[in-house]
Amino acid sequence: MLRIAIQSKGRLFEDTMALLQEAGIKLSTSKRTLLVQAANFPLEVLFLRDDDIPQTVAGGVADLGIVGENEFVERQEDAEVVRRLGFSKCRLSLAIPKEEEYTDVSWFEGKRIATSYPCILKDYMSSKGVHADIHVITGSVEIAPGIGLANAIFDIVSSGSTLISNNLKEVEVVMQSEAVLIANRQLTPEKRDVLKELLFRIEAVKSAEDKRYVLMNAPNERLKEIIAVLPGMKSPTVMPLAQEGWSSVHTVLDEKCFWEIIGKLKSLGAEGILVLPIEKMIL
Numbered sequence: 001m002l003r004i005a006i007q008s009k010g011r012l013f014e015d016t017m018a019l020l021q022e023a024g025i026k027l028s029t030s031k032r033t034l035l036v037q038a039a040n041f042p043l044e045v046l047f048l049r050d051d052d053i054p055q056t057v058a059g060g061v062a063d064l065g066i067v068g069e070n071e072f073v074e075r076q077e078d079a080e081v082v083r084r085l086g087f088s089k090c091r092l093s094l095a096i097p098k099e100e101e102y103t104d105v106s107w108f109e110g111k112r113i114a115t116s117y118p119c120i121l122k123d124y125m126s127s128k129g130v131h132a133d134i135h136v137i138t139g140s141v142e143i144a145p146g147i148g149l150a151n152a153i154f155d156i157v158s159s160g161s162t163l164i165s166n167n168l169k170e171v172e173v174v175m176q177s178e179a180v181l182i183a184n185r186q187l188t189p190e191k192r193d194v195l196k197e198l199l200f201r202i203e204a205v206k207s208a209e210d211k212r213y214v215l216m217n218a219p220n221e222r223l224k225e226i227i228a229v230l231p232g233m234k235s236p237t238v239m240p241l242a243q244e245g246w247s248s249v250h251t252v253l254d255e256k257c258f259w260e261i262i263g264k265l266k267s268l269g270a271e272g273i274l275v276l277p278i279e280k281m282i283l
């Protein structure tokens with residue numbers, strides 16, 4: 001049985017629950033208890049505050065954790081980052097009142113900065129050779145300049161709307177962050193095996209995420225050219241259609257290059273192009 005610590009609320013909670021569900025792990029979330037056991041996988045989920053997750057994993061109370069990289073780096077706990085998960089992306093930035101004139105990071109010399117991430121900020125400031133007064137507050141950091149508690153803030157920025165509504169402007173991005181899967185460094189071989197199976201499932205979900213299954217009807221005389229523009233996993237599947245001179249072509253495409261390729265396919269005479277989401281992909 002593997003125990004995973006995840007955040008009990010917020011964006012990271014939603015995204016993590018969605019990932020576990022897509023990995024086929026059933027959790028009864030009807031009753032909100034601290035510890036929930038999966039119905040069909042040797043995993044139990046411990047719901048915690050994000051700040052407590054790194055220590056819980058490093059100390060072995062939980063075997064795994066899913067936590068924002070920002071939180072993990074700040075806590076300076078010794079655990080292994082097993083996989084970056086690509087969701088809950090945000091950045092840790094310095095922001096100042098929007099009417100202030102900003103030149104470079106030396107602006108912060110002698111200034112007071114409010115933050116919940118003192119370790120990351122301290123490292124950054126010393127790497128820049130700037131001496132600032134770091135003032136730790138745990139919530140609502142963004143109101144500190146407005147009430148005269150600080151000259152600037154260092155906090156999570158996602159959409160940027162919190163900064164705007166507090167008349168602040170982002171002046172330095174210090175760190176990019178996303179959710180990461182962390183593990184205790186002393187997992188038993190049995191637990192390593194369960195982790196391997198969990199990672200296999202996460203891999204399948206993640207590789208399918210930005211891929212689309214594409215089907216189209218193609219005139220046989222342009223088939224070669226059409227296949228040439230398709231960067232499929234291997235070669236595409238080609239099947240004859242009942243209508244003479246036409247084939248059905250199936251392949252998997254990256255969402256990123258999708259629009260560009262669709263244009264080429266159309267100009268080569270492909271018709272009836274269907275694009276379907278892929279739920280899982282085992283490579």
Ligand code: PRP
Binds near residue numbers: 139140141156160161
């Ligand atoms: C963070 C941060 C800001 C907000 C920024 O708080 O402290 O308040 O998100 O997001 P935005 O750029 O999209 O406006 P969060 O919601 O993570 O809650 P917390 O501070 O209580 O952890």
Ligand code: ZN
Binds near residue numbers: 050
């Ligand atoms: Zn938080």
